[in-house]
Amino acid sequence: MSPARTESRRGCVRPPHFDILWLPKAALRSVENDPSDCILVVGVSRPKMALTIMTVILVSLFLTFHMIYDSALNSLQTKTVEHPRPPILLLSRRLYPAASRRLPQAIIMGVRKCGTRALLEMLYLHPMVQKAAGEVHFFDRDDNYNKGLEWYRMQMPHSYPGQITIEKSPSYFVTSEVSSSRTYSCHECQRETPVNSAGARYKSDIRLHPVEGQRSHCLPALPTPPPKSFEQLALFPNGSINEAYRPLAISVYHNYLHRWLEVFPREQMLIVNGDLLIEDPVSQLQKIERFLGLEARIGTHNFYFNETKGFYCLRNETSDRCLRETKGRRHPRVDPEVVSKLRRYFGEHNQKFYELVGEDLGWPEE
Numbered sequence: 327m328s329p330a331r332t333e334s335r336r337g338c339v340r341p342p343h344f345d346i347l348w349l350p351k352a353a354l355r356s357v358e359n360d361p362s363d364c365i366l367v368v369g370v371s372r373p374k375m376a377l378t379i380m381t382v383i384l385v386s387l388f389l390t391f392h393m394i395y396d397s398a399l400n401s402l403q404t405k406t407v408e409h410p411r412p413p414i415l416l417l418s419r420r421l422y423p424a425a426s427r428r429l430p431q432a433i434i435m436g437v438r439k440c441g442t443r444a445l446l447e448m449l450y451l452h453p454m455v456q457k458a459a460g461e462v463h464f465f466d467r468d469d470n471y472n473k474g475l476e477w478y479r480m481q482m483p484h485s486y487p488g489q490i491t492i493e494k495s496p497s498y499f500v501t502s503e504v505s506s507s508r509t510y511s512c513h514e515c516q517r518e519t520p521v522n523s524a525g526a527r528y529k530s531d532i533r534l535h536p537v538e539g540q541r542s543h544c545l546p547a548l549p550t551p552p553p554k555s556f557e558q559l560a561l562f563p564n565g566s567i568n569e570a571y572r573p574l575a576i577s578v579y580h581n582y583l584h585r586w587l588e589v590f591p592r593e594q595m596l597i598v599n600g601d602l603l604i605e606d607p608v609s610q611l612q613k614i615e616r617f618l619g620l621e622a623r624i625g626t627h628n629f630y631f632n633e634t635k636g637f638y639c640l641r642n643e644t645s646d647r648c649l650r651e652t653k654g655r656r657h658p659r660v661d662p663e664v665v666s667k668l669r670r671y672f673g674e675h676n677q678k679f680y681e682l683v684g685e686d687l688g689w690p691e692e
């Protein structure tokens with residue numbers, strides 16, 4: 327027996343005669359009664375590997391079907407839809423040569439719970455509006471801002487020339503001067519019709535903010551204090567207003583708006599009353615269409631009132647839908663005395679806000 331044959335008897339060391347990228351060790355075994363030969367055990371013995379193969383197959387299938395769907399949609403749209411939108415997952419650039427990701431030409435911002443999602447979804451009913459999927463938080467989060475404008479652009483959906491791309495990140499409004507000067511210094515964003523739309527909501531909304539419970543410490547032996555009610559958080563025991571309580575502090579809009587007015591001309595901002603958006607969305611959206619220079623397309627046919635939800639829901643050519651259940655929640659009852667005290671407090675701030683914006687936004691007087 328040749329030395330090479332003896333060597334193979336000890337263990338199967340002969341490499342297979344074809345190229346493989348990777349195989350588990352166990353796949354290479356010697357044949358029981360003839361140790362000089364190796365057999366390649368073909369088969370998937372590892373669940374992880376099986377999963378990988380299945381994933382590759384599924385992804386390939388998905389991509390294939392998506393491309394077929396894309397081209398079917400494309401040919402259907404060019405025949406029937408006046409202003410088609412590029413698909414969200416644009417895989418075939420050949421079918422959509424004019425589509426590209428563009429920096430937003432309008433930004434929606436505001437304080438928490440002022441209706442920014444509703445505003446964006448309602449505007450998206452307009453065929454010339456494209457929206458970023460989530461909240462991008464480019465200007466207010468350092469880690470995002472440091473990734474640069476190209477990263478910001480890549481977060482945007484594909485759009486066609488003439489369509490307006492909009493993103494909403496409510497916290498831009500209340501984040502320190504840095505945000506507004508960052509937005510201002512974004513010259514590329516400004517070159518394309520620079521518009522900012524700030525959603526504002528009547529201040530009695532503070533009663534709509536969920537009551538913040540006190541965070542308990544991780545010391546099981548210590549009794550945790552019971553969570554404070556909204557009334558206890560909003561007012562000091564002597565009855566004066568706790569202006570540092572965040573839901574109240576961020577509701578003093580003029581404290582934030584003046585920073586924006588230092589860097590942006592007033593004409594570039596549209597302030598939308600969030601209460602009016604709830605009560606009569608069409609009138610507000612028509613105002614916004616004019617502001618954005620869009621053809622009037624959104625009308626009463628785009629809305630229906632949902633009695634169970636207590637809000638208007640959205641309608642387009644293909645479907646009806648309400649916003650998620652996290653939008654338009656039931657609110658706890660607040661002591662009426664506290665409500666009127668807060669209304670008086672915000673009534674004074676309203677005046678300052680009106681002076682700043684040069685417009686009466688129709689918030690009720692107290």
Ligand SMILES: Nc1ncnc2c1ncn2[C@@H]1O[C@H](COP(=O)(O)OS(=O)(=O)O)[C@@H](OP(=O)(O)O)[C@H]1O
Nearest residue numbers: 438439440441442443444604637638649653654655
């Ligand atoms: N049509 C319609 N349907 C449902 N909800 C509506 C609608 N229009 C405005 N709203 C109001 O939107 C509030 C949520 O605001 P935001 O989207 O800005 O909230 S968030 O800060 O981004 O979490 C949400 O606040 P809550 O009522 O406290 O849930 C609603 O009052």
